[in-house]
Amino acid sequence: MPSARFSLLFFLLSLLWQTTVAQKPACECFVKGVVKDRHTGQPIIGATVLIVGQNNGVFTDTQGRYELRNLCPGNYTLECRIIGYNPFQQKIDLTAGHEENFNLLEQEVHLKDVEITAHRTDAPSSQPLTTISGADLDKTRGQTLGESLKGVTGVTTLQTGSSIAKPVIHGLHSNRVLIMNNGIRQEGQQWGSEHAPEIDPFIATRISVVKGAAGVRYGSDAIGGVILVEPEELPVDKPITGELNAVGFSNGRQGVLSGTVQGGLNFVKGFGWRAQGTIKRGGNIRTPNYFLDNTGISENNFSLAAGYRHKGLGIDVFYSRFDTQIGIFSGSHIGSVTDLLNVIKNGEPFVKSGFSYAINRPNQNATHELLKAETHYHFNDGNRLQWTIARQYNNRNEFDLHRPRNDSIAALNHPELTFKLTSLTNDVVWDHKPIAGKISGQVGVSTLYQYNLMSGRPLIPNFNQFNAGLFWIERYVTSKWELEAGLRYDYRMLKTYRIVNREKIADHFDFGNFSGTAGATRNFSERFSARANVGTAWRAPNVSELFSDGVHHGAAAYEKGDATLQPEKALNSIASVKYAAPKWSVEVGGYYNYIFDFIYLKPQPEPILTIRGAFPYFKYTQTDASFKGIDVSGSWEFMKRTTISSKLTYLRVYDERNDGYLVMIPPNRLDNALKYQLADRGKWKDGFISIGNMLVAEQKRVPANSDFLPPPKAYSLWSLQAGATLKVSDKQQVEIGINVQNLFNTVYRDYLNRFRYYADDMGRNASLRLKWKFGA
């Protein structure tokens, strides 16, 4: 179904450009107008308006407008049609210009797919883009953002236990992956490997992953890729609809409840609103053999959105608040290397625990607020101007296992680490009117001002940061070819303030760089397409890489920053081919990402002495690194209703300057699933049962003597899923999903889980998911 959806989308898009029609010199008449939905009054995009009996027709544009030119005077029958609506015919007598507006009536069976044709993503079209939406997104409901993306080829996670997961794209993560939350660069303390993105996935109806360097459109830092978290368009002038999601997980006895209500206003035309909220509570996670003490989670999130549309003008306001409290496994607190070696030797944590929902020290509390206002205007001539401002406030508090010994200070119960990061972003994007109907493009300016206030144990300095970027992208589209090229310049000014020996020290940094992109997509046929892209991106060293100086307790390592670090620059080539037949499809992609001056922690020969003993000493250093990989995905309906699908993620990383390997590179993995689609029965639709297996290899390419423990052995996990939709009535439906992860309660540890030194990974986790949709 998705492939059919995409080919339809492509078909419509390609025709949209071919609005030029054969001309007859003597005929100067024209007919134009707007096609609207009779019920909602919304313009209908991509509807066909044709003259019956002639080979002459056009599609409506993004405002539902159409125009047929160079017609000879006479009588015509105009027909307007689009899937999902009843076709409409109108006879006209043409003498000169004529305006004919259509108001189409929705068909009883409204194919929702049509709505998708109106969606537009700014992502470079020649780069691989994987989108999770609809039923696929529903299956991930209740999980964190990082975990939701695990199913995408080429994407893995960097975890701290089971509740903190950061997405890893093609081996890169944290500051090298940019997250666009509803069009805004997510600005938190991304440098920390235990700082998960502060985003509620329930906000989104689409989560997309752009793989590879995408610096031109999204700005610096997008070296590994970009994650786009996108809510649905606001339901302007639509009746009230909503949904309620409830998910229960057996492991951690976690419950998640999330609801959305949205609609228009009867008395104000052009208005749409949405309110959404999520509550999550979970307790101690259980590995196959024991509970992990203090691994509960508590989350309360909500968002509000409202928008107004009038002719070409659109205004949207969005506010979201994410508030989480996460317990950190108490057995992961170590004071010295001896402590760590003892836990490793013991094979399981010393701290034993039963089940509890309580969240004690150590824990982290993070809140993230986003306030965004966006306004755009479509000019009649096809130009579009968009202006977005946003303010983000990220407040992160981290509590150590031990309170201060001093009773009066301990009584305050202050976090040992507090970060308050405020970011103001400002983006103006101008989409110029298509040149010759084939070349479209964007020019944009982005600025960011940010300040970080830090208190507690000195870890990173206070800083002020100012960024400005200017970009220009052009895209040439025909039915067979899509070519694009773009250029960007970014400037960053960073001022840091820290206390050294009780004195304030200020440092000033300036960074500036160009990024570029060039790519092509070739559609050989409706089924077969290929794309290639060469892009660059850069990333300025972040404050922790510049100024870290101390023991990283989770890692039992002494980490020291280097204030002379230069920005990293990535040159990424990526190519893929896709073939989609009705019964089978396959997509093969390869990439070669070369990163100049790649910043990493280099082990130093001599350990460093502290009061807790000698710690291995790591210094932030630069090298040149290459990331080569292959992503393969395919599916085959080899029997009626039975589909087998496979995904392969393969990655090799090499330190080119030092002829060696790098640490913390995700091992290769192979995902297989067998799915049986059940026949619809009465009110039950879309039923399925599927069984899946994930094989994760052992990471053998690691530098020698760089770790306390070699990477864990390969593991294989089985999973089981089933689901169905119950159509209660035209306006109500209930979706039910059952999911069992780690079906056989396999004991395993993952190389990219920072708790692999201390404890096994999560055991069996069964979940039941209910989704009630009403008013739809």
Add this chain to the structure above:
Amino acid sequence: MKMNRKLTWMLLAAMTTAFVQCKDSGDEVKPDDENELITSVTLKFTEQGTSNVSTFSYKDADGDGGNAPTKFDTISLKPNTTYTLAIELLDESKSPVDDITKEVEEESDEHLFVYTPSPAALLTYTYGDKDKNNYPIGLTGSAKTGAAGNGTLKVQLRHQPGAKNGTPTPGSDDVNLDFILKVK
């Protein structure tokens, strides 16, 4: 077109105002006075029956990182002698200097000092104090040296809130130092 121009100006004007609430983080940088460090450990050996006191210290006044430790003494003791051993912990990064020994004493039911000589024959440590749960603490005790020899003395402060059971296993290290020990 008039509309376009108006809109453009509106955007530009709004853009410039967006930075009005800029703030300077440099004004708010302050030293950390709440997080306690242990920057120095001093072992005081008093030869029993005399007033001969030898002290040996580890000192890293600015804590981990920054400047390297300024002092890491070699413990030098007489063979076959019994000493009274007292330990003192300070946080010298604060002013005034914070006495951590006192705080350990107040929360003695969460702390345990562990003295481990290597080779074991060099020294025998006997705890001289007990917490309210009758578990040893190790702020004071006695150390009896064996025959002459060289080795190390590992000094650990185990922080064991809610888990102290008299053994070193629970908790984590707040101090973990290997002093060079010479018995001669």
